[in-house]
Amino acid sequence: MCFWSQVWCEADFLFLKEKLGSVYPHSHYFKSGFIGSGLAVFSRHRIHDAFLYRYSLNGYPYMVQHGDWFGGKAVGKIVLGITGLTVHVFVTHLHAEYCRERDSYLPHRVVQAWELLQFIRHTSAGADVVIMGGDLNMHPDDLGTRLLRSYTGLKDCFTETDSFDGCEGGNTHISENPFTNSDELVPFGGGVRIDYILFKGSEQVDVSCESLSTTKGPVPGHPFSYSDHEALTAEFLFTPNKKKHQRSEREVDCFPDNLPDLVNTVNEARTEVKVGLHCAEHMRHTTARTGIMGLVLLVLELAIAAVPIFALGDDQPFPKASFYLLGALCFAILLFTSLLYIFYSMEVKSLQGAEDQMRLALGSLQERLKESPKGLSSVHSETVQLKS
Amino acid sequence: MCFWSQVWCEADFLFLKEKLGSVYPHSHYFKSGFIGSGLAVFSRHRIHDAFLYRYSLNGYPYMVQHGDWFGGKAVGKIVLGITGLTVHVFVTHLHAEYCRERDSYLPHRVVQAWELLQFIRHTSAGADVVIMGGDLNMHPDDLGTRLLRSYTGLKDCFTETDSFDGCEGGNTHISENPFTNSDELVPFGGGVRIDYILFKGSEQVDVSCESLSTTKGPVPGHPFSYSDHEALTAEFLFTPNKKKHQRSEREVDCFPDNLPDLVNTVNEARTEVKVGLHCAEHMRHTTARTGIMGLVLLVLELAIAAVPIFALGDDQPFPKASFYLLGALCFAILLFTSLLYIFYSMEVKSLQGAEDQMRLALGSLQERLKESPKGLSSVHSETVQLKS
Secondary structure, three states, X not given: OEEEOOOOOHHHHHHHHHXXXXXXXXXXXXXXOOOEOOOEEEEOOOEEEEEEEEXXXXXXXXXXOOXXXXXXXXXXXXXXXXXXXXXXXXXXEOXXXXXXXXXXXXXXXXXXXXXXXXXXXXXOOOOOEEEEEEEOOOOOOOHHHHHHHHHHOOEEHHHHXXXXXXXXXXXXXXXXXXXXXXXXXXHHOOEEOOEEEEEEOOOOEEEEEEEEEEOOOOOOOOOOOOOOOOOEEEEEEEEXXXXXXXXXXXXXXXXXXXXXXXXXXXXXXXXXXXXXXXXXXXXXXXXXXXXXXXXXXXXXXXXXXXXXXXXXXXXXXOOHHHHHHHHHHHHHHHHHHHHHHHHHHHHHHHHHHHHHHHHHHHHHHHHHHHHOHHHHHHOOOOOOOOOO | OEEEOOOOOHHHHHHHHHHHOOOOOEEEEOOEOOOEOOOEEEEOOOEEEEEEXXXXXXXXXXXXXXXHHHHOOEEEEEEEEEOOEEEEEEEEEOOOOOOOOOOOOHHHHHHXXXXXXXXXXHHOOOOOEEEEEEEOOOOOOXXXXXXXXXHHOOEEHHHHOOOEEOOHHHOOEEOOOOOOOHHHHHHHOOEEOOEEEEEEOOOXXXXXXXXXXXXXXXXXXXXXOOOOOOOEEEEEEEEEOOOOOOOOXXXXXXXXXXXXXXXXXXXXHHHHHHHHHHHHHHHHHHHHXXXXXXXXXXXXXXXXXXXXXXXXXXXXXXXXXXXXXXXHHHHHHHHHHHXXXXXXXXXXXXXXXXXXXXXXXXXXXXXXXXXXXXXXXXXXXXXXXXXX
């Protein structure tokens, strides 16, 4: 099976489909957004079903130079039947990180990670095997990666396999890649690991990662790479679990040892979402104030224009060009601020929605934690105070 | 438990929470869109988890008088534990129908129904009981309702119960309701059934609907109703299934008798989505042409303006006011068409994505149909030719 998370137009998908068709006869391209979603899956096994979840937050449309918003980023799911096993395969691509020190997209990426894990948790109860691949744009110890791994119980191929062949540290975004601006990778020793293959088995099947490898920069004999990130290849072994027993949701969704850590991680994510919410509300207020200013200016201009017409007659000619230019400017301000106000309101709603879900999840996790008192002491609660 | 699908602001939710708190201590309000999502659930039982799926299509932002786009319509899911059973509860509200004869929103509503059934199918594999309530804005025999019922296996309380008390035919949108424009209901005999409670059990539990009732217009003793639709109340009986056996996805997702009908219904939905796709592509082309026209006009205007400045000098004064007005008009055309082009491209992508999923589903269903040859003869295939 073959995941792609950066196929940005259907023509590229069709080209790949033709080239890969002999080895991977089955494929699915997920369509979303203006130019995306970029997600494609090629498979040796028949694809029975496909479903797409579009992330509620994905950057800002006016950040055209970044362009993530136009990609309509999402998580795609396909269902395969492999030797009688139901295998759920997820492919995704999260919002890029443009500046690690002042990452204004962090709350969006955390909400995306939350929606990704919620989608995987809610849709994979019937799966024997779950495999997730994609460009998460997060380092292995970043909040979103920890949240995803600990809440879904998905294991990381890089840390699980005994046989790894590839770039140092499993890095997939490296300075040797010709598409990479190597300066930005200097603080990280020339490379970061931001692409992952995660997996988990079930009560029915044990899954282990037999090997993992990455490409290492340019294609041998050529000056170019196939992509700006290195490709990952993993081999899995499915072993039927002899101790089969009745599956229930509780069992599928259990967190044997990491419950206290998970509570802390969800708390941390909630804090990040609250910070994002504060920023989004601030931006909405600023937009509303600017819009009101535009409206006042427009009304003022109309009043000034009305004076010579209705009160002083035509003796004092009004400078028409300036009048129209100022009117157009006010109108443009009103239009842009209205659109932005709608956008920021939707952003606020999505952040509030994610925070509500996190609060609910924390309640359930803490209740479960009370039932297993061993880990209570290691949970610390965080309180955030935001003043605007 | 209590579903609401038209709670349009958080203040209303908090008011209801306070009023209903003594009977339904647990609640969740789903936030989405600019003013929505309108979805709220109140429950006697603890809510363990909540998840929201926003529909990819939901009308047009410029149809402000209809306003559905601003509601950010979605399907919300909550997970309850009732006497040891895992109960998945879904609440939704689909796009309204404003004109049944020329329903331009039909493809959007069909895609919403498709996404709703996909969400329910994919997320309810671990459920012992599934209950769905909401305003589907579709009549009982409409394409979307048939598709939802037949693909998910959900049963309709109105047709399943032996004890019904309410408006004739189970109608929920009736002319007796003070908020209703009764003229629009004349062709339907004064009322339609567009709100539903659907349910299904599992291998673990048999579920039956013991009773269903609706309110009947205004609140007794008052001139007003609580809502523009009549409220539905259902009582369920959960009976543990003694013939418990291992659950697999195939079993959860089986369609015992209606496979040929289901194939026909998915074909019908695919046809409707193709019609919508044709319209969306046509609108995108029209928008692009208008945008190019605006651009040409702007370039032409700039060229005309340049002539007296650079070639003929200041002897022929250019009418400044007209120049600025025309420039502003061209700029406005370019701006609006650019925004619309992005919107229509996203609509096209969503329609194509839904159609791809339907094609994939049809392949799987037809394969399953081949395995049970009894129904092959009753399947008819539809081919659509669209010429622009």
